Amino acid sequence: MGGEGVCEVEYVNKKAVQEVKFRMLGDKTFLKTAGCFKILGDSTRVKILHALSIKELCVCDLSALLGMTHSAVSHQLRLLRNTNLVKFRKEGKIVYYSLADKHVVKLIDMGIEHAEE
Amino acid sequence: MGGEGVCEVEYVNKKAVQEVKFRMLGDKTFLKTAGCFKILGDSTRVKILHALSIKELCVCDLSALLGMTHSAVSHQLRLLRNTNLVKFRKEGKIVYYSLADKHVVKLIDMGIEHAEE
DNA sequence: CACCCATATGAATATATGCTCATATGTTCA
DNA sequence: TGAACATATGAGCATATATTCATATGGGTG
Secondary structure, three states: OOOOOOOOOOOOOHHHHHHHHHHOOOHHHHHHHHHHHHHHOOHHHHHHHHHHHHOOEEHHHHHHHHOOOHHHHHHHHHHHHHOOOEEEEEEOOEEEEEEOOOHHHHHHHHHHHHHHO | OOOOOOOOOOOOOHHHHHHHHHHOOOHHHHHHHHHHHHHHOOHHHHHHHHHHHHOOEEHHHHHHHHOOOHHHHHHHHHHHHHOOOEEEEEEOOEEEEEEOOOHHHHHHHHHHHHHHO
């Protein structure tokens, strides 16, 4: 089976493939990049990030804004925290979330732009 | 149940929520934006798009480059076609794919940049 | 302390998604 | 026409993911 049945005998433009392979980035880079986009690939999370780009908000605010349960919002916020997209500060029992990084806004804005064209 | 159990009695910073709600974009926009990111949220697809940003390639080239079956690659290409991220031209039985839109490259590059920081 | 409330989280479930396998389509060439 | 091959696609399966439900944590207040 040579190379796990992948394009052994069939047509391949070897030169082109080699050139591209040479200029490809590492697997890890693609994984991290895709991971980053995966986070943005859910409308709930995009909404949350967009909202937080306007104003710092607490979980209850967000759940009121989005019409979702606290739990659902909290789960998504955990994801956004774990990926360092949002930060938070506590004021008594209230937890205020805000963007960790304005960089993400640019990414989202580009996504919006692309989606709306 | 009033408002489906979402932040009815509990704490909400009404003013902040109203202000943000006023400035939020429409649901459709968020769905489309997230949909766009969802496509980029898979490392196989990011690899394909990155490869095609270097050089036009056929299915077999791509499957050789990525070490994946033709079928897997073809399925992903269909997705990328349906979302207008790639275009193709036929040369006999060979189908050459290329980017439909250089815009996407900028998005991916930003993602890479963000992922690698 | 006892209770309320804002938030967090684990388990469960329903749905989405990526790949494989089998098969179909369409082109080239003998 | 028939064989070979590049690509496409449907079904099935395994895994990932978003939400719900139940429950935990922890601060505020009586």
